[in-house]
Amino acid sequence: MTITTISSKSQLLRIVVSMVLATILAGCASRPQWPEQDSLDTAANIEQRLVLDDVPFYAQERYQCGPASLAMMLNSQGLDTHPEVLKELVYLPERHGSLKVELVAAARAHGLLVYPLDGSLDSLLTEVAGGNPVLVMQNLRFGWWPQWHFAVVMGFDAENRNIILHTDTRDYHEETVEVFTATWDRAENWAAVMLPPDRLPATAEPLRYLMSANDLETTGRTLAAMTAYQTAEQAWPEQPAAIMGQGNIAWEQGQPGVATRHYLRLTRKFPGVAAGWNNLAHSLAAQGCATAAETATHCAAAINPERFDGTAPEIPSTDAKDTCPALQCPALSD
Amino acid sequence: MQTIRKHLRYVSFFMALVMAFGSVWASSAAAGMVGTGELLTEQRADLDRQSLMNMLERDEVKERLAQMGVSQDQVEKRIQSLTPAELSSFEQQLAEAPVGEDVVGIIVLFLLVFVVTDMLCATNIYPFINCIR
DSSP, X not given: OHHHHHHHHHHHHHHHHHHHHHHHHHTTOOOOOOOOGGGSOOTTOOOSEXXXXXXXXXXXXTTOHHHHHHHHHHHTXXXXXOHHHHHHHHOBGGGTBOOHHHHHHXXXXXXXXXXXXXXXXXXXXXXXXXXXXXXXXXXXXXXXXXXXXXXXXXXXXXXXXXXXXXXXTEEEEEEEHHHXXXXXXXXXXXXXXXXXXXXOOTTOOHHHHHHHHHHHHHTTOHHHHHHHHHHHHHHOTTOHHHHHHHHHHHHHTTOHHHHHHHHHHHHHHOTTOHHXXXXXXXXXXXXXXXXXXXXXXXXXXXXXXXXXXXXOOOOSOSSOSSOXXXXXXXXXXX | OHHHHXXXXXXXXXXXXXXXXXXXXXXXXXXSOOOHHHHHHHXXXXXXXXXXXXXXXXXXXXXXXXXXXXXXXHHHHHHHTOOHHHHHHHHHHHHHSOTTOOHHHHHXXXXXXXXXXXXXXXXXXXXXXXXXX
């Protein structure tokens, strides 16, 4: 008991200091800067004005910006749906609106990868310049009396400093960057692109993208997740999680042989990742490879003894159905 | 309420059992397959920790810390033991800083919150902070 009260005092001090910090920092908010042309890494088409014409527009009905915006996002990626259909999925009549999480979940349910942007204007424009419409959340009123709104950014005009959106009942609506960022800031700069899992967002970062892929995996969109992991592996060969994800999906689907092949690839390429050896041990054990499974188990424990205790997984049958690999564990050899 | 009090002993016994089973189950589950999410969380934390370490290499940061009488060694040690959540909260603060903002200030203030408050414990400057060492 005493331990908790004591640590809560130092916790309290932390909270006080961080609150002071927040107040100081909040005082420095500045006028939004239009990102430098060359910071938008779109090489060929840095145009003054860019509008994505292939984003269909659906005028929202009362309170239904969520389903309308989602329909625009989905159909721009070649899906064929309608706000009326999506309304069933994402509209809460008693709240007169949709929740952000529901829009995200619905997009995933349609097999798209939802990649949340980092919240900078720079990223937002880079995505649009890369051909991807961006779903944004805005607060049209004040922090203490919010009116949440969803819209789709599908263009910009650098010369006039305008953001171009499909919003409420207006298509190709142009808003100055000051007005847009003010409303966007009040919704914590939430923005996301929704793409088929074989396409990378223009601003994709390895870990953030892989976490989005993992969200597909954990929500049961297995095929889409598999494609996303493969896309990630191609784009970033240095990411172990991209390979491990493919192995884990194969394992979940009851294919230990396929899983083993992925885990073998993983451990050969990234021999320092303990989790890879651990999972390899399990898939090898399921294939009946006792010796190899034991080596893999010990290897995981040698790399990270705190996480892996070196207990080998149980072997269901002693006779190996497939040929068992001989493992080379660098952590055990030295 | 009164009825619950009367049976408090049994209730707490039951709760203790639940807790015990809970922890036993958790430890055996830890030996299974590792999910992709766990690896990602781990990697994210490593990356955040590395970037914080790199910031410590900046001269302005070193100077400011030296002024506060904090050795780089101590700070590095403390950074190694930061949790993934603490690290990501720092990355968040840094990301939310407006363009042109004094980044060194944010770094030093973060270190102040998470590192120096802990060291006050070590030196026991303020009587209202009690720490177990």
